């Protein structure tokens with residue numbers, strides 16, 4: 001924690017002391033990267049000091065996080081992260097890959113990747129004495145904030161579009177957050193949240209605005225490093241990591257995590273990061289394809305609500321995550337996204353549409369020759385399929401209904 005020495009603007013590189021700014025760069029609104037004192041961390045810790053800790057949650061990486069230990073032992077806040085990394089050999093064979101892992105972020109306490117960000121932001125709120133934390137959300141960020149705040153008795157206010165999937169809205173309400181649905185899209189909820197936070201003195205968690213969300217999300221990179229990269233044979237190509245992109249904060253957080261490890265001298269080969277977007281919400285991919293960092297808003301309509309964003313709030317860093325690591329952006333159709341849910345299910349993984357997006361992005365990358373059989377690949381399922389049952393039901397045929405008799409059964413089975 002004492003290794004948190006300030007912020008650096010991702011656009012103009014201006015550096016700020018920890019107490020000098022709260023959200024984005026005052027000069028140009030750029031996203032702020034948290035700056036750590038890597039030399040000091042290296043002096044105190046070796047790899048083994050980190051990976052031998054008995055804390056099986058994202059808090060095992062506390063020495064690399066810019067927050068103090070939030071306490072809350074025994075609560076879901078302390079148990080976010082440390083999600084399973086599966087090695088689905090049948091699926092790998094089907095795709096023609098030698099090494100495939102799927103990291104299942106649906107196994108977080110509120111069932112999405114967002115718990116990583118929300119637990120670290122709640123830790124920060126407790127540290128700075130902020131009584132109310134507020135966020136705009138398409139659903140998962142809000143559920144995560146509501147759940148992590150509830151775990152330690154903190155107050156949370158959530159703004160979500162009224163069109164958010166019912167399961168996500170139910171989560172917000174059940175965790176006891178103050179929930180306000182807006183008659184508008186995620187982007188309008190986002191702007192309202194910032195105004196409300198300013199006027200009422202609330203601490204704002206908004207994605208691509210609060211610099212601590214990416215710090216929480218980077219812990220997934222640490223786990224990928226610990227679970228997969230440290231065990232990879234040295235002569236293999238670098239790991240290719242596939243993740244879906246909406247605001248671009250998860251992909252930026254992953255990149256930050258790998259950069260932290262590299263700065264510490266603990267990571268030899270930077271993974272290639274592949275960002276996957278729906279064709280119907282492709283603002284970051286568009287910028288990548290054009291070769292710029294200028295993010296032009298789109299009118300997002302994808303069924304993958306978690307990545308449906310008109311104006312990505314972390315677009316610049318999201319473009320760089322792929323560009324600076326030899327990765328790519330790939331866009332996929334909503335039909336492919338739905339079909340992907342039906343392909344992951346039979347290997348035991350239930351993904352929400354935004355999770356399937358990363359998987360079908362991998363399929364496309366293989367078809368395009370951007371991934372070869374030798375490449376070790378890790379796909380992140382960012383959220384549980386239980387989050388969006390309506391979408392799941394579109395991926396599979398309906399079950400038959402029969403009379404409860406053997407004759408009806410035999411007729412149905414054709415026996």
Ligand SMILES: *Cc1c(COP(=O)(O)O)cnc(C)c1O
Nearest residue numbers: 140246247248249250354382383
């Ligand atoms: C938020 C979210 C994403 C996208 O993350 P961004 O930081 O907005 O790019 C992907 N999948 C799920 C399930 C999410 O909740």
Ligand SMILES: [Zn+2]
Nearest residue numbers: 009012025030
């Ligand atoms: Zn700046």
